[in-house]
Amino acid sequence: MTTLKIEQVSRIFPARHGNAPTRALEPTDLIIGNNDFVTILGPSGCGKSTLLRIVAGLDRPTSGRVTLDGREVTGPGADRGMVFQSYTLFPWLTVRANIAFGLRERGVSEAERNKIADAFIRQVGLSGFENHWPKQLSGGMQQRTAIARALANDPKILLLDEPFGALDNQTRALMQEMLLGIWERDQKTVLFVTHDIEEAIFLGSRVIVMSARPGRIKAEINVDLPHPRSYKIKTTPEFVQLKERLVEEIRTEALKVAEHA
């Protein structure tokens, strides 16, 4: 059982060149339960990535704390797998070796880690590309490899920071279905950051809407759409209704940002 607790976590970036300190994240509480798929939705500059980086241990909160199964997060670790928006495959490793990176770091034998890596390669549909270099892959394939790399470590929670943000619309839709398919089949605790409303609803069991400047949680919306979900769900009245509601929520926030910019 996995429980991620975010308690009164805030982040203030110190002042620079006489500017006032940036309050990126107001004290925030959030609890993510076992096998939950939570999406965090917000305009850019709302602190959603900051929150995710704090959970990953890549950034330290100014106040508050994050605990995973009761243990406080003090730095990055293999129990919290992360997929970044930028392409972060190791360019000197093949697809298979990239996916096996975490396993190798833990001392898993070569035969064993190749077996695990190949299983994930199949799962993300990259069979035949095991020995390709990242440079030879399209953006979508690189992100699929990155997801497989994070999953191969069998983390307690999977953190995704706008992983499909740089992909074209068609690829992005396919990637969403692939990720949701993996979640529906294998069950995982997932925290997914995005600024795309449709993506947040389609993937999430819960959508957390964040507001900008200062960043804080503005609303929390349960998505009661049945699983397994296919792309067709995006045109159902329930989906459209949720989307309309979120569009309003986000629009006011985006306007606030635009006024301050």
Add this chain to the structure above:
Amino acid sequence: MRPLDSVTSKQRVAYGLAFFVLFVALWSWATFGGHVSKTFLANPLTMVQEGYDLLAKQGFLYDIGMTIWRVVGGFALAAIIAVPLGVLMGAYKPVEAFLEPFVSFARYLPASAFIPLLILWAGIGELQKLLVIFIGSVFQIILMIAVTVGATRRDLVEAAYTLGASDRGMIRRVLLPSSAPEIAEILRLVLGWAWTYVIVAELIGSSSGIGHMITDSQALLNTGQIIFGIIVIGLIGLLSDFMFKAFNAWLFPWRLA
């Protein structure tokens, strides 16, 4: 011709050769045409004759061998010490803060200015030649590698941390492989500089080597031999550069893929 338009590999070779032809043509015009005195500049034919003479009768191959051994020896010594130090400096900021100011200072000390001192310390034997090249190379390599390792993509480092990489694993499996092609390039570059130091080292207090032959020929006003010596240095440099490049391309296929 438009800015940044590419050329075919055939054109590239042709243009490159054309310059050499132009260069020799100008040289021939100046010497055969009598525009420059024979005492100061030998013509290309004399140069080739003198070169053949050097190789066939005066044991110039031994000199070439000596020079290559000095460059490679001094350079290898420098690399063995500088590469680990540079990596440590790049990876650990306290080590960098400790060493960087001194290395930056030492980098500007001209290796050739050390020759008199090195002769006092190490005599005029091989050790002195190796030390000149060592001093000329070691600080450059340390500093350039430290910068390269320190500039490793932060997102790759973060990705490795979230995959559970230890500090040791981070250096061995992220910092080193991501910097390796740059490190190889740095070594190639500095090897080129080492060639200039070796000749200077051989000009003073030496009884063998290409530099020694050049000083000897100067005493005899044999400009043909001097030019031949210089050209041999250029050719060896070009060859080693080419080999280094090919070796790097073979070593790092993921860069070209």
